[in-house]
Amino acid sequence: MHLASAVDPQLADLSNKLIYSAMVVYTLAMFAHMIEWTFGSKGAVAVRSTEQAGSLGETVAAADRKAAKKVTVTVAGAGGGTTTLTRTAIAGEGATVVTTGRGAEEEDGPGAAGTSVRADLAGRIAVSLTVLALALHGGGIITRGLSVSRWPWGNMYEFSCAFAFAMTAAYLVLLAAKKKVRWLGLPVVLAVLLTLGIATTVLYTDSEQLVPALHSPWLAIHVSTAIFCGGAFYAAFIATLLYLGKESFEKRTAAGLTTGPLGTSASIWRRLPAASTFDKLSYRINALVFPLWTFTIIAGAIWAEAAWGKYWEWDPKETWSFITWVAYACYLHARATAGWKGRKAAYLALAAFACWLFNYYGVNIFVTGKHSYAGI
Structure with missing residues (x-):
């Protein structure tokens, strides 16, 4: 970007509106993540493991809800090998863990190994809202820079907006890379809202030259x-x-x-x-x-x-x-x-x-x- 002396007030105002719009969508994403965490106690991992065993003529014994118990079932694989499924329950609705003969392990959790249908839907909605918020957020940063024809991080307000953008982008990149980090969505969105809240109230400065x-x-x-x-x-x-x-x-x-x-x-x-x-x-x-x-x-x-x-x-x-x-x-x-x-x-x-x-x-x-x- 090249330096210029003029400030475009329309672009500066558009930037502010985009940042505030992004905050609204981030807030909706936060509530969606909270729903995912609230209703995510029954894992889809347990459902998948039971269905797999049933399809091969095997059943998994019900875990005792009043005491920790492990049930292991060995089933025949399609290629002639075997697969070991282990289900662990701890005092009530315990964590469900499925391990295979290769030693892999999946844990139930928000966006980790799956969750209930309702919670999983809430998590997917949260991620979609986060993507939309990031687009609005990025538009606010770009229009801020265009309003003064320079890089948009010349003061703490602009730096904070860019910093919050980087946090969200890093989280979404991890998700796009097929990493099981949807559990990171709630703390990331909370931090982004806090950072933008401080930026728009305490740190805000009008669009101006460096x-x-x-x-x-x-x-x-x-x-x-x-x-x-x-x-x-x-x-x-x-x-x-x-x-x-x-x-x-x-x-x-x-x-x-x-x-x-x-x-x-x-x-x-x-x-x-x-x-x-x-x-x-x-x-x-x-x-x-x-x-x-x-x-x-x-x-x-x-x-x-x-x-x-x-x-x-x-x-x-x-x-x-x-x-x-x-x-x-x-x-x-x-x-x-x-x-x-x-x-x-x-x-x-x-x-x-x-x-x-x-x-x-x-x-x-x-x-x-x-x-x-x-x-x-």
Whole structure:
């Protein structure tokens, strides 16, 4: 995009309307996801396994609802081999797990291994609404940039809109890649609504031209990578939180504790993937994005030299970007060399994300420096 002095008020107004429209559709998607989580207690995995056994002349014994019980059935396969189906029930409507002779495992849960017909329909509607919201959201970002003929992330309002867009896009890309992460839809939509809510109320600024220091091609490079990293770090953060909750639930279940928010009666935790799944997902996302965050800092230093004559001056934004880099480096190092897994690693990951969050909101709003482009 080329710089221009004029601002197109009609495009700027259209941008605002598209962002607000996207928020409305995101809200509808949130309610649809909540319906999926509420009515998703009976899994389609159990239905499929029973139908498969029945079609081959086998029946699966009913699990005792008052005590944990496992039933294993071996059925003949079409190619002459055998398949082992295992059904586990835990005190009432327990989690249903189906394993095959190859050791594969599927867990019941929102968008994981399937759910009830009503909940599955709600989940599909939620995803469709999220796609529509993303289209409106993207239109709002594009028209914002067109209204001033520049890249649309010159202040915190614009950056927040782009950051929320990146979170949603990353989630939908995972779904398109056939990953079983529909359970991520609810926390993603909640975070997007929170981010856009803060952007449109606290951080909003009228469409205007950039300050001279931002007139650089590095705006597209440096800020774009920072936006992508923020969206990925948030996804890892959600996975870490869910790991901590699921891990506590699994421990209480193993100990026979059935009361409290993490007891075996908490059906939502039963329907989520295993704790180890969240732990691995968080680590993989952080490990994948860390090199890009490193590049973001390096690109920022190159831009600083072009704008201010020095690569590094320990400006508050530079300092906290480096602190965030060190925090994530410590987390990855602990996982790779010290063998840290589970809660200790999760706490490090949460601390690293807290540094990133403060670097974005805290430094931009409450600390004065050369990167004070919040516009508020």
